[in-house]
Amino acid sequence: xxxxxxxxxxxxxxxxxxxxxxxxxxxxxxxxxxxxxxxxxxxxxxxxxxxxxxxxxxxxxxxxxxxxxxxxxxxxxxxxxxxxxxxxxxxxxxxxxxxxxxxxxxxxxxxxxxxxxxxxxxxxxxxxxxxxxxxxxxxxxxxxxxxxxxxxxxxxxxxxxxxxxxxxxxxxxxxxxxxxxxxxxxxxxxxxxxxxxxxxxxxxxxxxxxxxxxxxxxxxxxxxxxxxxxxxxxxxxxxxxxxxxxxxxxxxxxxxxxxxxxxxxxxxxxxxxxxxxxxxxxxxxxxxxxxxxxxxxxxxxxxxxxxxxxxxxxxxxxxxxxxxx
Amino acid sequence: xxxxxxxxxxxxxxxxxxxxxxxxxxxxxxxxxxxxxxxxxxxxxxxxxxxxxxxxxxxxxxxxxxxxxxxxxxxxxxxxxxxxxxxxxxxxxxxxxxxxxxxxxxxxxxxxxxxxxxxxxxxxxxxxxxxxxxxxxxxxxxxxxxxxxxxxxxxxxxxxxxxxxxxxxxxxxxxxxxxxxxxxxxxxxxxxxxxxxxxxxxxxxxxxxxxxxxxxxxxxxxxxxxxxxxxxxxxxxxxxxxxxxxxxxxxxxxxxxxxxxxxxxxxxxxxxxxxxxxxxxxxxxxxxxxxxxxxxxxxxxxxxxxxxxxxxxxxxxxxxx
Numbered sequence: 287x288x289x290x291x292x293x294x295x296x297x298x299x300x301x302x303x304x305x306x307x308x309x310x311x312x313x314x315x316x317x318x319x320x321x322x323x324x325x326x327x328x329x330x331x332x333x334x335x336x337x338x339x340x341x342x343x344x345x346x347x348x349x350x351x352x353x354x355x356x357x358x359x360x361x362x363x364x365x366x367x368x369x370x371x372x373x374x375x376x377x378x379x380x381x382x383x384x385x386x387x388x389x390x391x392x393x394x395x396x397x398x399x400x401x402x403x404x405x406x407x408x409x410x411x412x413x414x415x416x417x418x419x420x421x422x423x424x425x426x427x428x429x430x431x432x433x434x435x436x437x438x439x440x441x442x443x444x445x446x447x448x449x450x451x452x453x454x455x456x457x458x459x460x461x462x463x464x465x466x467x468x469x470x471x472x473x474x475x476x477x478x479x480x481x482x483x484x485x486x487x488x489x490x491x492x493x494x495x496x497x498x499x500x501x502x503x504x505x506x507x508x509x510x511x512x513x514x515x516x517x518x519x520x521x522x523x524x525x526x527x528x529x530x531x532x533x534x535x536x537x538x539x540x541x542x543x544x545x546x547x548x549x550x551x552x553x554x555x556x557x558x559x560x561x562x563x564x565x566x567x568x569x570x571x572x573x574x575x576x577x578x579x580x581x582x583x584x585x586x587x588x589x590x591x592x593x594x595x596x597x598x599x600x601x602x603x604x605x606x607x608x609x610x611x
Numbered sequence: 612x613x614x615x616x617x618x619x620x621x622x623x624x625x626x627x628x629x630x631x632x633x634x635x636x637x638x639x640x641x642x643x644x645x646x647x648x649x650x651x652x653x654x655x656x657x658x659x660x661x662x663x664x665x666x667x668x669x670x671x672x673x674x675x676x677x678x679x680x681x682x683x684x685x686x687x688x689x690x691x692x693x694x695x696x697x698x699x700x701x702x703x704x705x706x707x708x709x710x711x712x713x714x715x716x717x718x719x720x721x722x723x724x725x726x727x728x729x730x731x732x733x734x735x736x737x738x739x740x741x742x743x744x745x746x747x748x749x750x751x752x753x754x755x756x757x758x759x760x761x762x763x764x765x766x767x768x769x770x771x772x773x774x775x776x777x778x779x780x781x782x783x784x785x786x787x788x789x790x791x792x793x794x795x796x797x798x799x800x801x802x803x804x805x806x807x808x809x810x811x812x813x814x815x816x817x818x819x820x821x822x823x824x825x826x827x828x829x830x831x832x833x834x835x836x837x838x839x840x841x842x843x844x845x846x847x848x849x850x851x852x853x854x855x856x857x858x859x860x861x862x863x864x865x866x867x868x869x870x871x872x873x874x875x876x877x878x879x880x881x882x883x884x885x886x887x888x889x890x891x892x893x894x895x896x897x898x899x900x901x902x903x904x905x906x907x908x909x910x911x912x913x914x915x916x917x918x919x920x921x922x923x924x925x926x927x928x929x930x931x932x
Contacts, residue, residue, distance in 0.1 A: 442624075442627065442628070442631070445624070445628050446628050446631045446632060446635075449628050449629075449632065449908055449911045449912050450904075450908060450911075451867065451870045451871070451904060451907035451908060453873045453874075453885075454870065454871065454888050454900075454903060454904050454907055455904060457873070457888055457889060457892055457900070458636070458639060458888075458897075458900045458901070459639065460892070461891075461892040461895060461897075461900060462639055462642070534754065538756040541756055541758075542756055542757070542758060542874065545874070546873065546877070546889065548892075558758075561758065561759065561762065564762075565762060565878070568762060568765065568766050568770065569770055572766070575762055575766065579759045579762065579763070582756060582759060583754060583755055583756075586755070586756065587750065587751065587754040590750060590753065590754045594750075
């Protein structure tokens, strides 16, 4: 585990020096490496990052190949096997040759449902995180660069969102409009963009004062051009770091909403609602709790590990290892 | 003086934020497609009864007048009455708040103990075995969604123990502190652990990185060369300045938790504010939901102001800000 802060800065300098030598050692041409190339080298050498990436790829593959699981086992995700899938007492059946990871309280195949659930988790995590990051970046950049009234209004908006008790607000909102995947996605985006906005705004404020912005302005660049061509590339690194953090957070958020019955509505399989259903059966059917929980934990863990490695590679001097949940 | 203006500004900003949230909540309430009067009157009520209730609730007045009434009532500390059992919302909240507060404060004590111990342990010998173990555990608990951790604790520390005849931790229920402090702690232990383990991960990371940064500074070397013991340097010189961000984070986290811990309360059947909120959804009891949302927003905003104040006291360098 090398996701360190200050001490690794020293190691990173050594890494950079070594990789520099390696390039010169090959000596075809002496080329400077861009920060992105350096980060990529750093990341590629990180064994944990590779392992996490592989885990994520496997989960993504099983999400895409979910129908394959259904075809191999001949179990549709929502099919209730009243006889084969339930004990005579009507309880879930443990893992067996027919049901590899057991069945749930309605006699459905847990394995197939987990594979289908991966679709929603990954989709929700990636889509929500990317949308929140896009919105947050644009708003944060506008607030920081335009200043004045725009900054005041946008900054207060961020304050308001960050002061809202998000789970309670989500509950109240769903009580009014009713639960669905899209409402849940909207809720996640709504409560995630402000933190990105705050980070981008801070970055923009410091970049705004640099000479090259002045130079661009003197060269006749307009506001939009300066914002997107000059400033955006320089806030991308912290934004990427934040995105890698936001994906596992969004996956957990989505599962939490489904767990509370305000996210994905049954019978559509989702890790959160599977766990909610299993909670009544945890005393008799450990597999029903364990496997969806394991899938969820493995996914968030892999994304967090990868995110940490990306952060380490892009920003060796980063202050915090974990942000707030 | 500068401190006072700074504080005053922060308080005014906080009030502004609360005002916007109250408008948002009111708008949600108003846009809601439900007719509270019909809900109150019951299924077999005549249109006259519904009209009468609509009038009594003031729902036939223009929106702005209704909003005015809402604000006036709010300023008098009146949050209205529950649709479900006609109890005053303030009374309902007051009966639930001690549970949420017990949960939040106990969990905070626990996560500070675990998080600080782990953070100091890791920072004292960076890259040692202990440091690696702490890092792995932190990542593990940080990645664990709270409801999953709750279910796991329920399974292993309640059910498995209970099956093997050890009745150490109850799986649900609540005993008020004033009636039996020991039982209070026993019933709250698993919920505390559910919240604390996840948060402790953040705190151990925060402490570790803060300490490592501080320990590299000149005055630490001075302390060493003066002949202060390693432990004294670590705890007295180092931890003192590394604690500032921890205090900030703790204040904010506590503010968030005081307004109700939805998931943990639901898993462990604790009658707190979060459980009340979820319950109010099923009964569509909007005044109660609004009351809880407003109260917990207030806690978050207040925690932010308090944290700013504490920050300037703990670290006089930031006053220049």
